[in-house]
Amino acid sequence: MVSATSFSSGLALTGSAIRPADKTIVVTFGGGARDEETFAEEGQANIPNLLHTLLPQGTFFTQVRNAGILGHYVATASIVTGVYERFNNFIAQPPPNPTLFEYFRRELRRPETDAWVIAPSNGFQKIGSSSARGFxxxxxxxxxxxxxxxxAASRNTNLFDNDQLQHFLQDNYEMPSYDISATAQDNEMHLDTLESTLRLSVQDFVKHAKTLDSADELSIFIAKRLMDRQAPSLMMLTLHDMDVAHSGAFSLYIDAIQRADRLCAELWKAVQSHPEYKDRTTVYIMPDFGRDADDDPAGNGFQHHRTGSAMARTTWLLALGPHVRQNTVVDRAIESIDLVPTIGCHLGFSTNSPGRCIEELR
Ligand SMILES: [Zn+2]
Structure with missing residues (x-):
């Protein structure tokens, strides 16, 4: 017998058999990370967890090409629509093509609590759905x-301390003056999310934030909280600390990559120790793109991603999950827009993406 409770806790019917519903988590490094500081030989010391703990449990694609615009919002939107979007990176707007979340929820009839995005910058506020007709x-x-x-939370408590929390609040590293002013309505909506979705009191949230070092740690904390409270089937988060590279501080860029490496392992551990997620979750980890090459006279090396060179366009993908072959390296080139059709062909929904289902991950 299948009870209503078992449906809401993540079980799905397939024919006459009941199987646990698949869950999907996409983690992007929305800061642009070069191979040189990650999986290339000279970068491997920065990613001990990805290399020695996660890669042996998954399939690793050494060549992922992003042929689109190398700005974080438009590139992340392109990853979630599976189409190289062409809009202005610096204007918060819904992507014109349907997103992964809409395909997933519409075709598989999933409730609104089943898909979430955790994003670093206020410019990402409209990434959850498109302006496409019918979506x-x-x-x-x-x-x-x-x-x-x-x-929003810190405004509502007397716990706010500029010195302790200010480092979280820089919205992005490319346009430090980007307007992040929020309306009273925005603040109220966010406080409502805190209490009704994450079931966290404002005081507890601010207190916990004070124990963390960075915005990426806060994102992982929220991801784990969502897993506990809502157990969504589809979640995407973008780690963004490493984009501090734009400031020109190589050591801070490296620190952030090392932190992202640790946080990916922490997330995988949380997945594999969570009764709703263990052995039924596929995790995809992929930088949105790389950064400029040191020897490219048109650029400033690791600092920016402006030249569109091969190094800035080429990155990698690591996939882990029950249907993914372990300890496997694939050298054939794929594209960043292949991710959405791949998730679609695995979970059983169609997309309009010109990308291809990655056969090794079907
Ligand atoms: Zn950047």
């Missing part, structure tokens, strides 16, 4: 902006 917010993902959540 839109009624099928989209909830979007949580941890920095905005913290800023």
């Amino acid at each position: 839109g917010p009624q099928f989209g993902a909830g979007v949580i902006l941890p920095k905005r959540l913290l800023s």
